[in-house]
Amino acid sequence: MIEAIQKADVLIEAMGWIRQFRDKVTVIKLGGSVMEDDDALRHLLVDIVFMETVGMRPVVVHGGGAAISRAMAAAGLEARFVQGRRYTDPATLKIVEKVLAGEINESIAARIEEFGGRAMPLNFAGETDNNILYGEPITLTGDDGEPVDLGAVGHVTRVDRDVLDNLCYAGQVPVIPSMCVVDDGKPGAGGKLNVNADTAAMAVAQAMGAEKLVFLSDINGVRRDKNDPDSLIHSLDGAEARRLIASGAIEAGMIPKVEACLETLDKGVRKVHIIDGRLRHSLLLEIYTNCGVGTEIVSDPV
Ligand SMILES: Nc1ncnc2c1ncn2[C@@H]1O[C@H](COP(=O)(O)OP(=O)(O)O)[C@@H](O)[C@H]1O
Numbered sequence: 177m178i179e180a181i182q183k184a185d186v187l188i189e190a191m192g193w194i195r196q197f198r199d200k201v202t203v204i205k206l207g208g209s210v211m212e213d214d215d216a217l218r219h220l221l222v223d224i225v226f227m228e229t230v231g232m233r234p235v236v237v238h239g240g241g242a243a244i245s246r247a248m249a250a251a252g253l254e255a256r257f258v259q260g261r262r263y264t265d266p267a268t269l270k271i272v273e274k275v276l277a278g279e280i281n282e283s284i285a286a287r288i289e290e291f292g293g294r295a296m297p298l299n300f301a302g303e304t305d306n307n308i309l310y311g312e313p314i315t316l317t318g319d320d321g322e323p324v325d326l327g328a329v330g331h332v333t334r335v336d337r338d339v340l341d342n343l344c345y346a347g348q349v350p351v352i353p354s355m356c357v358v359d360d361g362k363p364g365a366g367g368k369l370n371v372n373a374d375t376a377a378m379a380v381a382q383a384m385g386a387e388k389l390v391f392l393s394d395i396n397g398v399r400r401d402k403n404d405p406d407s408l409i410h411s412l413d414g415a416e417a418r419r420l421i422a423s424g425a426i427e428a429g430m431i432p433k434v435e436a437c438l439e440t441l442d443k444g445v446r447k448v449h450i451i452d453g454r455l456r457h458s459l460l461l462e463i464y465t466n467c468g469v470g471t472e473i474v475s476d477p478v
């Protein structure tokens with residue numbers, strides 16, 4: 177640390193990045209897979225507290241797919257996925273709400289506070305309803321061209337941006353679980369829906385006009401061959417991404433992630449990255465240096 181500080185050029189570079197991102201919103205998506213590694217999660221949450229301390233506006237959207245699958249197995253339920261989305265029947269929905277909107281959401285907020293930050297868990301699971309995501313059910317199209325019923329699975333159509341802006345302005349880190357309430361315009365009406373956390377992060381980044389959206393996963397980025405770390409793609413555009421999805425090189429949970437990245441860029445968020453949350457301080461490296469860890473998703477060339 178002393179040696180690092182004694183290098184004035186390191187400080188000058190860091191000050192430049194801090195100034196550039198002061199007051200700018202960065203949406204950080206914490207994937208369930210990286211949250212399984214407690215040490216990695218601890219470092220990421222410390223990075224988030226650091227960002228808030230130096231005047232950035234971090235907003236956390238989280239999943240928890242692995243923990244949901246574990247809770248389902250304990251309840252004797254089998255997890256089933258279609259194009260990276262969990263089939264969600266009423267029994268599964270109850271588990272998703274308990275694990276995501278309850279346990280994980282509250283625990284992330286509590287740990288941010290433990291590290292000296294201030295955080296606000298935004299869920300509908302507790303006594304106070306702090307939900308800010310509203311949406312509608314989705315239906316996917318299967319390989320045979322027929323619609324696939326996913327149960328209570330939705331996507332976000334509306335984000336209560338004022339709540340988020342106020343929290344960020346007050347120096348609090350909003351912590352948002354990937355569930356939404358059906359937005360049928362009637363207060364108090366509507367059911368709850370399970371939302372893929374990558375698409376929830378995308379909706380929040382778009383609604384806030386975020387400077388950056390960073391997906392933290394358990395892999396070093398998008399790979400040409402998912403089993404070969406050396407096949408990491410540093411910069412991926414839409415055309416190439418669609419080719420890789422069609423060929424099956426991008427599959428499972430990486431499909432909604434890459435689709436969310438592309439849609440986010442289409443809607444005006446400036447930078448979107450998929451990085452390895454297990455790499456120590458990957459978040460700070462991504463934001464405050466030119467190292468370019470992971471995969472940057474870029475718009476198609478015009
Ligand atoms: N082409 C690919 N490059 C990298 N990872 C891929 C690829 N195709 C599929 N994957 C899988 O996607 C996973 C990340 O998605 P997911 O498990 O949903 O992560 P998270 O829980 O972090 O959102 C990786 O662990 C990897 O197994």
Ligand SMILES: CC(=O)N[C@@H](CCC(=O)OP(=O)(O)O)C(=O)O
Nearest residue numbers: 208239240241261262371372373
């Ligand atoms: C509809 C749908 O698939 N919802 C996801 C929500 C959690 C999630 O996306 O978590 P990760 O980011 O850890 O994958 C699920 O039930 O697993």
